[in-house]
Amino acid sequence: MADEQQVNGAAQGEATEQQQQAFAIQRIYTKDVSFESPNAPEIFRKEWQPELGLDLNVKNTKLEDNTYEVVLKITATNKVAGEVAFLAEVHQAGIFTVADSLEEAQRAQLLGAFCPNILFPYARECLSSLVSRATFPQLNLAPVNFDAVFAQHVQQRQQQQAEQQQTDA
Incomplete structure (x- = not known):
């Protein structure tokens, strides 16, 4: 019985190690x-009623086998009375290892949603720091659901492909 538990424990340890890899x-x-x-x-003399425009973009590049660079680009444009108060942009990046054993859909989900979720807090802090250093009121970005954004992107691509196939037919 003890031998069985050791074997099962070793198998679980190997499975966990494979998942981590x-x-x-x-x-x-x-x-x-x-x-x-x-x-x-001049913008500092105006009453602060900001109109914030936020643009998010995710790009990934394969560096070598199993290794990818993911870049989360956040652009914040803040206007007051129609004039640009500030334009701040941060490209937060990460290098990630993703096993070839994963299916293409899983890899796409990791690179398009999971990795940006990891990068976002770093980008948000960097952006907030930039804005504060310029003596503008603090900019606190709400969390982003990258899983939902990625799902919407996949759905849009599927619709575009379906429309393309209808046009070609």
Whole structure:
């Protein structure tokens, strides 16, 4: 009985190790940062009623076998009375190991949703710091559901492919 438990325990340990090897974070880093305040100092004299525009973009590049760079790009444009108060952009990146044994759909989900979820807190903090250093009121971004964003992207691609097939037929 004790031998059976040791064998089962070893098998569970190997399965856990294989799952851990299926995905790993190698490095997280800030790839690019940009901040502009084109209407300073005049913008500081206006009543602060901001209109925030936010743009998110995720891009991944295969570096070598099983290794990918994922870049989350966040662009925040804040306008006051129609004038740009500031434009801040952060490219937060990570290098991730993703096993070839994963199905294509799983790999796409990892790179398109899971990795951006890991990168977002770093990008949010960097963006908030940039805005604060420029003496604008603090910018606190709400969490983003990258799983829902990714699912919407997949659905849009499927619709486009279906429309393309109808046009070709």
